[in-house]
Amino acid sequence: MDKQNPFSITFGKVPENQICRIKDQDDIISDFLSESPSNYAYFLTGVRGSGKTVMLTSIASYFQKKDDWLVIDPGPKDNLLENIASEIYENGPVKHAFLKSELSFSFHGLAFSLKGKEPITSVNTLLKRMLDIIKKKGKKVLITIDEVDNSLQMKNFVQEYQSLIRQKYPVMLLMTGLYENVSKLQDDKALTFLYRTPKIQMGPLALNTIANSYQERLGVDSNEARKLALITKGYAYQVLGYLMFDKEKKAIDNQILSLFDQYLADYVYDKAYSDISSKEKEILKEFKTNDSVEVKNILERTGLTNSSFSVYRKRLINEGLIFSPSYGALEFTLPRFNEYLQFK
Secondary structure, eight states, X not given: OXXXXXXXXXXXXXXXXXXXXXXXXXXXXXXHHXXXXXXXXXXXXXXXXXXXXXXXXXXXXXXXXOTTEEEEOOOSGGGHHHHHHHHHHHSHHHHHHHHHTTOBOOOTTTTOOOBSSSOOOSHHHHHHHHXXXXXXXXXXXXXXESSOOOOHHHHHHHHHHHHHXXXXXXXXXXXXXXXXXXXXXXXXXXXXXXXXXXXXXXXXXXXXXXXXXXXXXXXXXXXXXXXXXXXXTTXXXXXXXXHHHHTTOSSOOHHHHHHHHHHHIIIIIHHHXXXXXXXXXXXXXXTTTOSEEEHHHHHHHHXXXXXXXHHHHHHHXXXXXXXXXXXXXXXXXXXXXXXHHTTO
């Protein structure tokens, strides 16, 4: 039987040889477990393929193993509150607690509703009734939302979540999102709670750790492992490892690079590139055939002033496309992004 590929190209799946971002993950878990959490919510943000969903899945898995926690993944964002209430109700131990309290259910849109001395007129009230029971049982809830957007449904949910926190319900929130979507939500003046929500930027993984993984899992020598790690720049290392293992390669070649480029274009770069402005595209193309460029050269070729350029520079850095390795210099953050731009 063929040996199973230890690397994964499935977005969000926790791979067999996951390289954990131990500090960030432990900080979030420790805060949520605290008697008095300093933060009830966190954002995981970064470019596509940077590991946001993998970390969210890993943290959710940790809390799913704890008896005093319920982990809720509401799925589609069109009816977040109803989906959350439905998920809570369908959890076995909690459902039993509701039934034991002699509460009957048949709420519109949920397959059940809550009837009691006080009429239930909204899903918001229903959710709070459920959380009252959960709180009395000494349990806590973790809600995970993957890839937040700036939709009305999302805003309505955040406003309700603010209310739950003010009323001291034991509900934690972990979200992932692209920088621009997270920023739009945080810039909404009605969502003051999100202003204070920490953003954890999913930067590159340590190259030495990636090299060690390649050497162990692919059976390549240390020089080749280092070469492979450098190609990834700390991103998409699972993809390159998967391709090398799948094609039974012990050294990088044009076939692997071509497959790597195609994967990145299809799943990451096409969308990232389409989302930026025409001026940002113009700036990126000024890198020409280089992976890095001096700011003064960009200013000369584009005619931008320092002031106007700084706006685009900040935006491109926040979008995870470039970074500044030293004063006056810029470099592409993502692997082989310059090769991708040659055909744009």
